[in-house]
Amino acid sequence: MPQSALSVSRHPGAPGLEAVCGVGVAADIVRHAHARSIVGLCLGGGRRITAGGGVFEAGPGQGFVIPPGVVHACAPAGDAGHSYVALAASAACFPPGRGDGEAAVEVWPRLWRDRQAAELLLATAAAVSSGDGRALRFFQALAARLDLRPASPPPLHAATRRAKAAIDAAPAEPVTVAGLAGLAGVSPYHLERLFRRDLGVPLLDYALSRRVALAALRIGEGEEICEAALxxxxxxxxxxxxxxxxxxxxxxxxxxxSRPS
Structure with a gap:
């Protein structure tokens, strides 16, 4: 089994579009949600996505779509690790008018198998990684091929929104449910219930995920792991x-x- 690795590429000319390449990823990933649309392709092994009581399993050569705001967990489909390429795209990356019309907004993951779409996804990822100016054009062709549409996460209760904003503003700061409940103007029990209903994860789990994201940002900028941790x-x-x-x-x-110039 190859040694595990995860690389993220960001294109300076296409803000909101990232390419993620995972190799030999063997760990289960806890429940989480993305703020952007995710479209990926399984290259080796298998990827199991669990959401809403359903299980979506992608094998080699099969793709997956995860709409923004959908709470899900990921795991390799077997004992060995799996490899994949995925794109994370904000609504601004889609062609103008792509979100218009009466097409239903996706609320669950879905799988796909399409050779042309796979080629477009790999071309987009390569363009993002190399700084190729065609990255956004490739992604928009992929969106048309798979009928991908931009979507926004569902609206949040005011108390959830206040607690989330406080965590996002200072993710490294220690937080308590009681302290955030006071800020949000509700009881700790009510805030926990609202937060889990709106975001699908417990409040303190969300706070921990934001700390990990901050550490990942600092590590990606070249900071030593021990310093990023603190x-x-x-x-x-x-x-x-x-x-x-x-x-x-x-x-x-x-x-x-990586951030190609």
């Missing part, structure tokens, strides 16, 4: 490594970010 609010590198693997699928030492 800056993101973890007690030490070991604590970060455990949580990083549960949310990213690989240890932090196997995570890379």
């Amino acid at each position: 800056a993101a609010g973890f007690c030490d590198q070991s604590h970060l490594s455990r949580q990083f693997r549960r949310r990213m699928g690989v240890p932090p030492g196997r995570y890379r970010v």
Whole structure:
């Protein structure tokens, strides 16, 4: 089995579009949701996506779509790791008018198998990684091929929105349910219930995921893992490594970010 690795590429000319390449990813990834549309292709092994009580399993050569805001967990389909390429795209990456019309907004993951779409996805990922100016054009052709449409996550209750904003504004700061409930103007029990209903994960799990995201950002900028761990609010590198693997699928030492000029 290849050594696990996860690389993220961001194109300076296509803000909101990222390419993610996972190799030998063998860890289960806890429940989470994305703010952007995800479209990916399984290259080796199998990828199991669990959402809403359903299980969607992609094998080699099969693709998957995860709409924004859909809470899901991911895992390799077998004992061995799996490899994949995925794109994360904000609504601004879609062609103008793509979200118009009466087409139903997707609310569950779906699988696809289409040779031309696979070629377009790989071409988009390669263009993002190399800084090729055609990246956005390739993605928009892929969106048309798979009938992908931009979507926004569902609206949040005001209390959830206030608590989430407080966490997002200072992810490294320690938080308590009671403290956030006071800020949101509701009881701790009510906030926990609203937060889980709106975002699909417990409040403190969300706060931990934001710390991991902050650490990933700093590691991607070249900071040492131990320094990134402390800056993101973890007690030490070991604590970060455990949580990083549960949310990213690989240890932090196997995570890379590239920004082509």
